[in-house]
Amino acid sequence: MDLLTLSGGLLYTAFVIYLIAVIFFAATIRDKQHEKKFTLMNKLAIGTTILGFIAQVGYFFTRWMASGHAPVSNMFEFVTFFGMMLVLAFIILYFIYRIELLGLFALPVALLIIGYASMYPKEISPLVPSLKSHWLYIHVTTVALGEAILAVSFVAGIIYLIRQINQSRTTAKTTWLEIIMYSICATLGFVIITTIFSSMDYKATFSYVIDEEEMTLDYQLPALFGPENGELTSEGKMEAVFTAPGWLHGAEAPRKLNTLVWSLTVGLLLYLIARVILRKRVAAAIQPLLKKANPELLDEVCYRAVAIGFPVFTLGGLIFAAIWAQEAWNRYWGWDPKEVWALVTFFFYAIFLHLRLSRGWHGEKSAWLAVIGFAIIMFNLIVVNLVLAGLHSYA
Amino acid sequence: MNTIKCSTCGHQNKEGTTICEKCGKPLDNDQQGTLLNMRYDGSSIRSKTKNRSIVDKIWNFFSSVKVGVTLIAIALVASALGTIYPQEMYIPQNVDPALHYRDQYGLSGQIYYQLGFHNLYNSWWYMVLIALIGISIFIVSIDRGVPLYKALKNQAIKRHPNFLKRQKLFGEYTAYQTEDKTRFINNLKKHRYKITEKDGHILAEKGRFSRWGPYVNHLGLIIFLLGTLFRFIPFMYVDDFVWVREGETAVIPSTSQQYYIKNEEFIFETYGNDDEDAIFEEALQNTSGPVPKHFETNAIIYEDVSKDVIGSEPELKEVKSGEIIVNEPLKINGLALYQDSYQLNEFQTMSFKLHETDDEAEEAIVEFTVDLTDPESEYVFDNGYRIELNRFYPEYELNNGEPRSVSNYPRNPGFVFFVYGPDIEEREASFLAIGQNIPSGDNQYKLSLTDFGVRDVSGLKVRKDLTLPIIGLGAFIFMIGVVQGMYWQHRRIWIHQATDRMYIACHTNKNWYGLTKEFEKLIDGTSFTMVRDQEKKNDV
Numbered sequence: 001m002d003l004l005t006l007s008g009g010l011l012y013t014a015f016v017i018y019l020i021a022v023i024f025f026a027a028t029i030r031d032k033q034h035e036k037k038f039t040l041m042n043k044l045a046i047g048t049t050i051l052g053f054i055a056q057v058g059y060f061f062t063r064w065m066a067s068g069h070a071p072v073s074n075m076f077e078f079v080t081f082f083g084m085m086l087v088l089a090f091i092i093l094y095f096i097y098r099i100e101l102l103g104l105f106a107l108p109v110a111l112l113i114i115g116y117a118s119m120y121p122k123e124i125s126p127l128v129p130s131l132k133s134h135w136l137y138i139h140v141t142t143v144a145l146g147e148a149i150l151a152v153s154f155v156a157g158i159i160y161l162i163r164q165i166n167q168s169r170t171t172a173k174t175t176w177l178e179i180i181m182y183s184i185c186a187t188l189g190f191v192i193i194t195t196i197f198s199s200m201d202y203k204a205t206f207s208y209v210i211d212e213e214e215m216t217l218d219y220q221l222p223a224l225f226g227p228e229n230g231e232l233t234s235e236g237k238m239e240a241v242f243t244a245p246g247w248l249h250g251a252e253a254p255r256k257l258n259t260l261v262w263s264l265t266v267g268l269l270l271y272l273i274a275r276v277i278l279r280k281r282v283a284a285a286i287q288p289l290l291k292k293a294n295p296e297l298l299d300e301v302c303y304r305a306v307a308i309g310f311p312v313f314t315l316g317g318l319i320f321a322a323i324w325a326q327e328a329w330n331r332y333w334g335w336d337p338k339e340v341w342a343l344v345t346f347f348f349y350a351i352f353l354h355l356r357l358s359r360g361w362h363g364e365k366s367a368w369l370a371v372i373g374f375a376i377i378m379f380n381l382i383v384v385n386l387v388l389a390g391l392h393s394y395a
Numbered sequence: 396m397n398t399i400k401c402s403t404c405g406h407q408n409k410e411g412t413t414i415c416e417k418c419g420k421p422l423d424n425d426q427q428g429t430l431l432n433m434r435y436d437g438s439s440i441r442s443k444t445k446n447r448s449i450v451d452k453i454w455n456f457f458s459s460v461k462v463g464v465t466l467i468a469i470a471l472v473a474s475a476l477g478t479i480y481p482q483e484m485y486i487p488q489n490v491d492p493a494l495h496y497r498d499q500y501g502l503s504g505q506i507y508y509q510l511g512f513h514n515l516y517n518s519w520w521y522m523v524l525i526a527l528i529g530i531s532i533f534i535v536s537i538d539r540g541v542p543l544y545k546a547l548k549n550q551a552i553k554r555h556p557n558f559l560k561r562q563k564l565f566g567e568y569t570a571y572q573t574e575d576k577t578r579f580i581n582n583l584k585k586h587r588y589k590i591t592e593k594d595g596h597i598l599a600e601k602g603r604f605s606r607w608g609p610y611v612n613h614l615g616l617i618i619f620l621l622g623t624l625f626r627f628i629p630f631m632y633v634d635d636f637v638w639v640r641e642g643e644t645a646v647i648p649s650t651s652q653q654y655y656i657k658n659e660e661f662i663f664e665t666y667g668n669d670d671e672d673a674i675f676e677e678a679l680q681n682t683s684g685p686v687p688k689h690f691e692t693n694a695i696i697y698e699d700v701s702k703d704v705i706g707s708e709p710e711l712k713e714v715k716s717g718e719i720i721v722n723e724p725l726k727i728n729g730l731a732l733y734q735d736s737y738q739l740n741e742f743q744t745m746s747f748k749l750h751e752t753d754d755e756a757e758e759a760i761v762e763f764t765v766d767l768t769d770p771e772s773e774y775v776f777d778n779g780y781r782i783e784l785n786r787f788y789p790e791y792e793l794n795n796g797e798p799r800s801v802s803n804y805p806r807n808p809g810f811v812f813f814v815y816g817p818d819i820e821e822r823e824a825s826f827l828a829i830g831q832n833i834p835s836g837d838n839q840y841k842l843s844l845t846d847f848g849v850r851d852v853s854g855l856k857v858r859k860d861l862t863l864p865i866i867g868l869g870a871f872i873f874m875i876g877v878v879q880g881m882y883w884q885h886r887r888i889w890i891h892q893a894t895d896r897m898y899i900a901c902h903t904n905k906n907w908y909g910l911t912k913e914f915e916k917l918i919d920g921t922s923f924t925m926v927r928d929q930e931k932k933n934d935v
Contacts, residue, residue, distance in 0.1 A: 129688070
């Protein structure tokens with residue numbers, strides 16, 4: 001068996017183990033024992049998580065050996081690594097605070113992230129000259145770790161919000177909470193629909209003309225939105241239902257729009273099914289499970305994760321980034337969209353810390369901020385790479 | 396200046412002080428029962444006490460955290476706006492930005508351009524915004540940092556019972572043994588608390604340095620921002636560019652003609668030509684065009700050692716040689732040369748022959764080679780023929796039917812030749828470019844391209860940035876400050892020894908959870924019970 005196959009197998013193993021760990025964490029909630037006791041179930045849950053983490057570390061290093069460079073150089077590799085760091089950040093914070101609920105929410109988020117990552121091309125890609133530097137490892141790994149620790153603050157924040165927000169009537173807050181639940185469904189929708197059609201090897205090719213040049217575009221999902229003046233060239237595949245609006249620029253914009261619409265639709269379907277089964281708001285259905293959670297402790301974790309993550313992110317995302325940029329592109333700062341959004345993230349968490357430490361924004365306010373912060377990180381990871389394309393767009 | 400006299404110890408406190416500097420008695424008698432505000436240890440803050448002159452008002456404006464946070468929020472939104480469309484530096488160099496934004500992005504692009512967002516980060520208002528943040532950081536640090544420093548430096552050991560009673564974590568103990576107190580103090584020492592004692596009253600303290608974290612990181616930011624300003628001082632910063640052709644020696648710009656660079660060879664490799672690239676096969680198939688693997692310039696740097704005589708020929712002495720690779724610049728005398736871009740296979744020479752138009756064998760009458768970097772204007776031959784290079788367009792294009800050259804680089808050469816000869820009446824003109832050979836009329840003779848030579852051109856960035864050490868220092872100090880303030884806490888525990896009882900109160904500037912956990916360990920082996928969290932009683 002070659003290293004690359006082994007590496008893929010290890011990642012798959014890690015994924016399954018994380019799934020099992022989630023079940024164990026769910027079982028700890030049902031545990032009637034006192035909160036402070038470290039029961040067998042707790043040991044099983046965290047033990048399984050650590051096992052999964054070790055398997056994923058195995059994936060990381062075998063892939064490194066296979067490709068000759070640290071696997072953090074394209075979208076699949078980076079997002080997978082981000083998921084791994086999220087698990088690591090959770091393990092660290094678990095040993096400080098011993099909150100099982102954190103695992104019950106952090107691991108599914110990590111699973112979703114790893115699932116999302118594996119929708120991107122998984123082949124090993126060559127490094128262009130500017131990426132050939134030790135700073136690739138140093139910069140990218142530190143950024144991923146920093147963002148992962150910040151993501152834990154989002155997890156703690158969302159648990160806090162679901163537990164604390166009054167669900168007896170519909171308010172702006174409950175609506176926003178449902179929007180977050182829906183976004184999670186949409187991500188899941190993306191993973192599901194992409195997996196279904198890629199297992200069927202679906203491929204529809206459209207040809208179209210832009211600037212008098214003949215172009216083709218491959219769809220891996222049935223085309224709801226085709227390119228302007230596009231013509232289907234593959235046989236037996238679905239014709240495009242609509243035409244992507246002309247103001248969408250970029251070579252693959254129609255396909256990206258198509259994928260987005262698919263994800264949002266499947267996500268909506270999943271969300272509606274959940275609503276029908278639960279017969280109440282999703283967050284309202286989760287709320288009773290969180291009775292045992294200590295909101296002050298959750299608030300503390302939410303803040304502590306930012307306090308730990310902010311310096312790590314600054315170091316990796318701004319300082320190491322600047323040192324490498326100076327080496328590779330001979331300027332430490334160039335206002336590339338990715339750089340700007342790292343700065344936006346920095347500004348945002350600086351505001352978070354000032355509001356909390358100087359103006360007493362605790363509890364709910366700070367939990368909402370943690371959610372917005374995570375949205376900014378995800379924006380930088382997904383939208384900036386795929387839409388705003390600059391020097392950092394790997395996929 | 397107004398003062399407030401403490402009713403217990405008689406100490407004269409500065410106006411705005413909320414906790415007596417000497418005995419620690421809360422000076423806000425009307426707020427009994429509520430917790431004390433421990434920020435800045437109750438010391439007098441300038442911005443909270445003075446608001447008379449214009450200076451006070453400006454000072455108070457900038458020292459407000461609300462204003463600071465608002466400024467950062469505006470900078471956040473502004474920065475994000477600049478990423479909607481590419482900035483001017485990322486659009487093609489040879490287009491008019493006004494047209495480019497309109498053509499590429501339509502009406503919204505035009506508005507974007509009109510608002511100046513295409514060059515947002517260099518706009519005056521963005522710089523003013525960052526400068527305002529810098530001023531705010533500076534003023535707030537002095538406003539809060541100095542009184543806090545003084546208050547902590549001179550803090551009293553013995554605190555008034557009311558001070559302890561109004562702390563978040565508080566305990567009152569009547570039945571206890573002396574051993575309990577000794578044990579407790581020993582535990583404090585074991586947990587690295589610094590103990591000071593006065594008449595049985597105790598102050599245990601650790602991690603005070605973490606209180607300076609915010610001021611240290613603010614200092615770092617100020618140094619950083621000043622560093623970026625130094626870039627505008629001419630000798631501190633050089634940003635230039637030079638194209639050097641293979642075999643050519645060019646003067647390095649911004650060195651006052653002191654240094655020259657010779658491009659010995661430019662090496663360019665792509666993926667897929669090597670056995671070790673086999674693992675990338677799948678990825679390479681999915682990309683259009685070759686993926687560059689490595690490129691470098693083998694360069695020699697010369698210094699002009701001729702005595703400064705204007706117009707004298709430079710006298711070149713080799714001072715350094717080596718490869719310039721991406722991520723590995725070549726440095727000379729504070730100047731760094733970076734491998735930036737390249738132009739592969741640029742035409743260097745073109746060879747032509749002259750033959751009779753209707754000669755199918757195209758037998759050459761004369762042959763000549765044009766050096767495209769330095770073309771001669773006339774080529775004279777012994778057999779009586781003479782060819783004049785009337786017009787040369789290094790990078791030729793047709794602009795409204797008129798030929799012109801886009802640049803001075805021979806990327807797509809176009810020529811207008813005049814041919815003179817013994818059997819030609821006046822002259823015969825013809826235009827030649829790649830894929831084109833247009834005679835001026837019914838020409839007797841024809842020119843044909845026979846051969847060409849190419850070479851690579853290496854694009855090098857010439858950089859000097861003396862602001863880097865300052866910026867690096869600022870960033871380093873910032874990181875130290877952030878870690879110092881975020882990863883440590885300032886914890887204090889007071890013991891007030893009354894005649895029949897003992898009070899214990901705890902304070903930390905952050906991470907109350909950690910302090911509570913620690914207190915559980917501190918009372919280990921004593922009869923003391925856990926301190927009460929006085930904030931919680933409202934919830935129950």
